[in-house]
Amino acid sequence: MxxxxxxxxxxxxxxxxxxxxxxxxxxxxxxxxxxxxxxxxxxxxxxxxxxxxxxxxxxxxxxxxxxxxxxxxxxxxxxxxVRPSGTAALSLRIGIQNDLAAGHIGDWVAEFRSKLPDCAFYLEPDYSAQMCTDLAQGALDFAVIFTPRALPDLHFASVGEVRYRLVSSDGDSRESLTAARYIRGNYAPAFEQTQRQLFPDLATAPLAAGQNAAVAGLLTSLGGAAFVLEETAAQLIAQHGFRAVTDVPAITQPVYAAMHLRHRPAPLHRRLTRIVQRQLAGR
Missing domain, CATH: 1.10.10.10 (Winged helix-like DNA-binding domain superfamily/Winged helix DNA-binding domain)
Known part of the structure; x- marks a missing residue:
């Protein structure tokens, strides 16, 4: 065989x-x-x-x-x-949702290395669907994702959430939004569904992107309005003159730890899950 x-x-x-x-x-x-x-x-x-x-x-x-x-x-x-990993006793491949990597990867890896000093780490920012496939096939050991994919060999655990806030260069109210100036952030299916419920009239906006950094770059260059991560929203407001749209609520995006089902009881994977939970909780 x-x-x-x-x-x-x-x-x-x-x-x-x-x-x-x-x-x-x-x-x-x-x-x-x-x-x-x-x-x-x-x-x-x-x-x-x-x-x-x-x-x-x-x-x-x-x-x-x-x-x-x-x-x-x-x-x-x-x-x-059996691949060489230097002096490390174990090499771990960890996937991280693209939007989480920029703001969290440094702090997370610092705690990973502090708590697991004998491990070597390979970090790969990616999207949820691909990371779930890689976990099922054994190409990743652990992942932090937005959207669990229903594969029979995977286990998911809720580890926290992040929030996206609406900012605009055109005004601070819902009335200032127009489809021509709105950038749809297509960060995850659950996020997209909530966004459509909030703004059914903006579903036809001609510009969309699936990554927080890309949306922020478009806003900086073109102006307009979009949902971005809270920390990105604060930067756009402080550095580029954007305003928070105060009469529109933030959209909360759940975050999950994902692993192969056979690793669910493993102390190593449970420790990784706890680290991510602490980091997302700000502790």
Missing amino acids: HIDQLETFLDLIQTRSFNRSAERLGVTQSTVSGRIAALEAALGTRLFTRSRAGTDLTTEGLKFEAHARALRHGWTEAQRA
């Missing part, structure tokens, strides 16, 4: 199409078919059935799915474990 057979098996579960999996994996359809045939031969059972409606798992395939995910995760972790 080879890891590319497991990858192909798990991808085919998602696509239900040999052609589509071949495109996604960058191989030929015959390669996909060959890998699945080899995997079925190694297991001594059929994993998929094919029909006009698509490709479906057999009962045996359903039983094997969880094992395939665990095998892929274990293999990825094993590869990383």
